[in-house]
Amino acid sequence: MIRINRILKTSSVLFFLLYLPFIVNAQYENMSFEHLTLKDGLSQVTINSMIQDSYGFIWFATQDGLNRYDGVENKIYRPVLEDPETTIAGSFINYIFEDSNTDIWVATFSGLSRYDRDEDRFYNYYHNPEDSNSISDNIVQFVQSDSHNNITVATAKGIDKIVFQSEKQDRYRVVHYSGKQPLITGVQNISGWTKDKNGNIWLSSRQNGLFKISKSEQKKDFPSLEHFKYQKDTANSLPSNNLMALSVDAEGNVWIYSNQVFTKIIAEGEKTSFENHQLAEKLPENIFKFSFIVDDNKNAICGINDLGLFVYNFEN
Template sequence: MKRIKYFFILWQGLACLASSGYGQMKTSLKSGQLSLIKSQSTNPGDNVHCGLQDRKGNLWFATTADGVFRYNGKTFTNFTTKNGLNSNGIFAIYEDKKGNIWFGTDKGICRFDGKTISPFSEANGNFINPFTKEQTTNIFVNSILEDKNGIFWFGSENGVYCYDGKAFTRFLDNPNLVNPTQFDPKLVLCMIEDKKGNIWFTTRTEGIYRFDGKTLFNYKPNNESWLRGLLEDKDGNIWIGRREKGVCRYDGKTFTNILQNGTFDLCTVNEITQDKKGNIWFATEGGVWHYNPRRAVEKIFQNISKKDDFRHHGTWFVLEDKSGNFWIGTRNTDLYRYDPRQADGKTFTRFSEK
């Protein structure tokens, strides 16, 4: 019986590899179901939207229709509404200073305390929408940030909200905020806190905002309103993802378009991250790009994902784990791992179902 089971698993793995047509793709199905399995999504536009590695070493991957997956290095555990989430559409994930994992969903926020996931509430476990105080929530949260003072920031379709550990407040209701032009950030997508303590957030309709702790500033580089990916690099520069125009960079004084002079300049940049070596990675609608300022000018930008590496080249995030692997989420709810240390440097492994 064991021998039959062994040959069935072996045949299953070989069949996946043979039918994939992905030159260097390796199957992740070995002696068990080790893949991220779609159980809810049917839309090819659904994606593995964001991820993180927690302090215990677990990898978390949030999807837009199948809840969130935790990977311990061997197997995936799927958390959905059956496990306490208020929605299976997850668009932000964040680990706070205490080790709690926060999830931004299309119906508000949830928190994992290490044991259970539950909608986050102010009122003794009875869920109250922290933004509207209504029982039924429909707030779409795209980004979460805990600043150096321990204040939580939530970027949503309805604007920016803050949580001080006791109560939620609308950012614009801060009585100490200097906002002479009456800016009203909406459709907030990404947020970061820079080394100087400025809070930055990109929006879908109003460009990028910066809050210096007192005054709110608005910028529209190239007169563009839709900006997304956001990163402060190790030198203190702010990188901003543009819609179908690549990226620009802010050095504290001016915004400069950083051009590849090719395909990258036509990409929508969804997320930007910097690896341990200082290289910058871009998750775009045209695959994953790598920026290495130490290379010759013509090779500064490289698309590491070739035609057959992904089933869909619409990528949403790149995450470097503690072992030096890079995890990539794409449309079709696909998850890949890229290991640059392979002999050919181009090996991708798919960790989602065929």
């Protein structure tokens, strides 16, 4: 397979489609933007997730198809009724992830899909109420690998782990974290997840705070989850149980955004505390979509529905 040159720096991918009005500080005033719209072949303008893969392609998750952009042309993947076995599971896509084998995993509202580059086809994973070795629900919100190269899947019904038992990934078993973990029910409405520098998985919820699956627990079929919630009158507590997004910086530290507050997770051994940064200028209260990355200069670069882009500096 021919590799193409990387189209954009990783830190620039977030900007690629944010062509709405934006607020920036002086550091970004001279930045130029390239727009990719419906006229350029984009399937839909609401972008739920995007990645740049190891071959340089940029993938966009939209509400009407998966898009792959090579810098010149855009290719769209949608389900084909006549070929459900090898085409993508659904058109409404929540999240995209590339694993260590360079396969692309796609979380859709209709199931989970894995794109195999060598075969140029999709393999799909669906919920089957009569099969315990199936994912817990077809509404798949996030997909990610854990520290042991298993695929962890967040659905509307809980968290699953796909453990492959062959190199071809044709034999696997599904572990349902939700089966014996009552805490996991609070993660059904998750807003994001990531891995930190130590291999721990962090999951943020819009209603029930923060969850952690430690690296040592990930290899277990039923891991122990740590649950963090807002505690009134407690120093270094989460500022809220309504966590809208999280991200990891270049040093492997995890950051969270909740209502008007950025929070850095301070994990030292078995002790976890939170460093809160209150926004000096308030954002609207009714934000529906929020995503951000933290750059090398300690700026949080944020994309917000109906507002576009803004930059917040933690030191100023």
